[in-house]
Amino acid sequence: MREFKKMGLFDRKKKTEEDAFAASPVGLARAAKSSGRSILQIIVPIRTADAKRGLTGGVFFTDSEDGSLLEAIENEGWALEHVSHVFQLNGSIKDTGFREGSERYAGEIVGVYIFRAGAPSLDKAGAGGLSK
Template sequence: MIWLVKEIAKEFFKSLPEDKAKTESEKAGNKDQDESSKIEQSRLQEDPDFSASPAGRARAAKAAGMRLFQIELSLSRTKAEIIPLDGAYAHTQETEDYIQALESIEKEGWKLEHAGYVSRITGSESRLKYWGTGEQSAVNGEIIGIYIFRRENA
């Protein structure tokens, strides 16, 4: 009896020929996508410098099928300096050309969706005032840009 129910269920749930054609074409499309993803992964493994760059990370995320990509770039660094009998100062310098990094990510097929900025304090230096009361201090830190991209064809 169970055997008969199984046979009837097989016939009842058998897919239509159009459905079979659709699933076969989808499987072929997925195979092509998997092959291109494997080729892209092998390219990234060949050049470790590129794969560590923002564009390389974006390409790897796209090859992995990600729809969103987030990257944090250091925009500037501040270094504290204490000069005895003079005071506490902070010197700021830009760290890298982040515009070029953002453009290289967009060339990989990503569109900038959102940007945010944070200040991260990494330390401070202080000293007591020589004449008088109180102290002078300067802060070490950096400003970080947080960028979120969306894949263009998503």
């Protein structure tokens, strides 16, 4: 016969928070460090873009990363090695209404971050590398 342990509301909330942390970039960094990995790649949305091409076109941005995430990952024992940014198109919609030929694009700018286990060396910091 199986026994089921009743989880109280507090226990469920704590478990949910632990799962959310484990799935976060900082949680993944901690798990990778614990498992002995030497290189970590994290892909993070930086800015969401919504643009309309046509007579009244414009681009509207929503920022989502302020740098605190990178600092938190470095605090887990990782050193930022390389950064790249890419625009990821999520879709486009042709406007069939008043203005024929206008098109709306949606996407996001994502940051691709490569970290190396350990702190950056002094040689790299002196040669234009990153240091804390």
